[in-house]
Amino acid sequence: MNFKPLFAILFLVTICSCKQEPQQLTRIEGKLIAITDSIETDASIEAFVKPYRDHINKDMDSVICFARNTYSKSDGELNTAIGNLFADVIFEQTNPVFKQRTGKDIDMVLVNHGGIRSIISKGDITARTAFEIMPFENSVVVAAIKGSQVNQLIAYLVEAKRAHPIAKLKIVLDINNDLFEASINNKPIDTSKIYYVATNDYLYNGGDGMNFFKPSDSLYILNYKIRNTFLDYFGKMDTINPVIDDRFIKLKK
Amino acid sequence: MKRRNFIQQTTAATALATIGGLTLPSFMSASKATKITILHTNDVHSHIDPFGPEDGRNPNKGGIARRASLVQDIRNENPNTLLLDAGDIFQGTPYFNYYGGELEFKLMSKLKYDAATIGNHDFDNGIDGLYAQLPHAKFDFISANYDFSNTVLDSHVEPYKIYIKDGIRIGVFGIGIELDGLVIKDLYKETVYLNPIEIAQDMSRILKEDEHCDLVICLSHIGYEYKNNAEKPSDLLLAESTKNIDLIIGGHTHTFLPRPTIVKNIVDKDVLVNQVGCYGINLGRIDFFFDSDKNKTANGTSIIV
Numbered sequence: 001m002n003f004k005p006l007f008a009i010l011f012l013v014t015i016c017s018c019k020q021e022p023q024q025l026t027r028i029e030g031k032l033i034a035i036t037d038s039i040e041t042d043a044s045i046e047a048f049v050k051p052y053r054d055h056i057n058k059d060m061d062s063v064i065c066f067a068r069n070t071y072s073k074s075d076g077e078l079n080t081a082i083g084n085l086f087a088d089v090i091f092e093q094t095n096p097v098f099k100q101r102t103g104k105d106i107d108m109v110l111v112n113h114g115g116i117r118s119i120i121s122k123g124d125i126t127a128r129t130a131f132e133i134m135p136f137e138n139s140v141v142v143a144a145i146k147g148s149q150v151n152q153l154i155a156y157l158v159e160a161k162r163a164h165p166i167a168k169l170k171i172v173l174d175i176n177n178d179l180f181e182a183s184i185n186n187k188p189i190d191t192s193k194i195y196y197v198a199t200n201d202y203l204y205n206g207g208d209g210m211n212f213f214k215p216s217d218s219l220y221i222l223n224y225k226i227r228n229t230f231l232d233y234f235g236k237m238d239t240i241n242p243v244i245d246d247r248f249i250k251l252k253k
Numbered sequence: 254m255k256r257r258n259f260i261q262q263t264t265a266a267t268a269l270a271t272i273g274g275l276t277l278p279s280f281m282s283a284s285k286a287t288k289i290t291i292l293h294t295n296d297v298h299s300h301i302d303p304f305g306p307e308d309g310r311n312p313n314k315g316g317i318a319r320r321a322s323l324v325q326d327i328r329n330e331n332p333n334t335l336l337l338d339a340g341d342i343f344q345g346t347p348y349f350n351y352y353g354g355e356l357e358f359k360l361m362s363k364l365k366y367d368a369a370t371i372g373n374h375d376f377d378n379g380i381d382g383l384y385a386q387l388p389h390a391k392f393d394f395i396s397a398n399y400d401f402s403n404t405v406l407d408s409h410v411e412p413y414k415i416y417i418k419d420g421i422r423i424g425v426f427g428i429g430i431e432l433d434g435l436v437i438k439d440l441y442k443e444t445v446y447l448n449p450i451e452i453a454q455d456m457s458r459i460l461k462e463d464e465h466c467d468l469v470i471c472l473s474h475i476g477y478e479y480k481n482n483a484e485k486p487s488d489l490l491l492a493e494s495t496k497n498i499d500l501i502i503g504g505h506t507h508t509f510l511p512r513p514t515i516v517k518n519i520v521d522k523d524v525l526v527n528q529v530g531c532y533g534i535n536l537g538r539i540d541f542f543f544d545s546d547k548n549k550t551a552n553g554t555s556i557i558v
Contacts, residue, residue, distance in 0.1 A: 021546075023287060
């Protein structure tokens with residue numbers, strides 16, 4: 001008797017009988033696991049990171065300049081030493097680039113108070129300082145806008161009464177916090193003129209409610225990161241000593 | 254899947270009829286249980302080292318070398334594990350400024366990440382900067398609502414991926430935030446943003462009905478919730494407006510959820526929405542238990558969070 005067909009059938013039955021019912025989702029458990037110092041450090045990952053970290057630290061901690069004082073964006077009402085440094089550095093570093101490219105000068109600079117991300121501490125300035133005050137990758141752009149838009153920009157600053165960093169623009173408020181006078185290069189704003197305003201790409205696109213840059217007559221992208229303007233500036237200076245000045249003030253009477 | 258089961262069962266029945274009493278009844282009740290573990294991070298922002306002891310907010314927290322050992326422990330316990338990231342891998346420490354994301358991708362590859370979606374900050378060195386780092390990433394990039402056809406990322410990013418763990422089909426699709434206004438056009442170039450909710454509706458249908466996935470996961474960088482802008486697409490809105498999604502892993506809003514949120518979807522079924530803050534200081538863990546035991550499956554799905 002040939003048992004082969006019988007075995008074949010038996011085999012088939014066994015296979016098919018062992019086939020499971022389809023699996024269904026019966027339970028879900030979710031939780032948050034905090035990564036704390038009680039979790040072991042993976043030695044191979046740590047060893048892999050180390051040369052990268054060492055390189056950065058060596059580079060970041062080399063002294064490139066000296067701060068005469070500690071500068072904080074909360075020291076000052078309508079203009080601050082660190083904010084003035086911010087705007088002045090942007091002007092000083094990017095105006096030559098802009099001039100070479102266009103033959104024109106930047107008329108004024110505006111960035112935002114919130115964009116100053118750290119204090120500058122008295123003493124040694126390192127590359128790390130530039131990363132601390134400006135951790136973001138924003139770059140300088142120059143927007144060509146009408147005098148009427150500059151007036152909107154001034155109205156924004158008057159309304160905010162905040163020490164947003166400015167350079168080359170002067171604003172005076174009267175005792176009631178209303179605009180007393182505003183000028184660029186000691187001249188009142190000419191609504192028929194085009195002004196070249198340096199800012200960063202974030203603010204140009206309406207960040208911090210700054211909706212006066214658009215429409216712009218033209219936009220010049222300088223491919224110069226704000227952080228790099230500081231790194232370059234600190235690199236060429238021995239000491240910094242920015243001060244609060246009269247670029248944005250309120251009359252006492 | 255349904256059809257395949259039906260065919261297999263028919264075959265079994267025919268065989269049984271043929272052989273009669275020769276079967277071994279004990280085999281019939283063989284049941285199988287599978288656990289799928291989903292681990293996830295979001296908005297790590299180049300935080301490779303742990304925060305120092307003097308940090309004002311997160312002292313001694315985070316660090317990828319610790320995450321590595323934690324993930325390995327979980328994989329040892331359950332090999333059926335997926336590790337996912339919901340975007341904004343880049344930007345936040347000098348590691349990114351110095352190396353452009355190379356180290357982040359290399360480390361994520363060492364941790365055996367399976368997939369990541371793309372966050373707005375991943376465009377910070379431009380779409381070309383992201384493309385340049387792709388050779389360092391041994392994991393998938395998935396995004397369904399960014400059309401990269403006219404960019405260098407064309408064919409390097411998939412709308413979805415299916416991972417099979419112990420027979421369980423896990424479909425993961427990616428969703429990203431509107432870039433206009435958040436990232437300058439110079440950086441994202443010809444990337445076209447498509448409505449995330451409409452795309453999620455399409456993706457969940459494809460993964461459930463066409464690809465027969467047992468689990469559907471949305472890896473999202475659109476943000477958890479926008480209280481002051483209810484129209485703006487968010488994870489909660491996406492969960493309510495779709496069906497067949499089991500889990501939404503979110504990012505962008507740096508939302509610290511102590512436990513996953515349970516949301517009713519458009520057909521009144523539960524969806525889990527989770528996000529674990531930022532900077533790699535937490536790891537999200539969701540375990541999905543599958544079973545073929547009828548006593549267990551009859552009661553539907555219980556959720557313990």
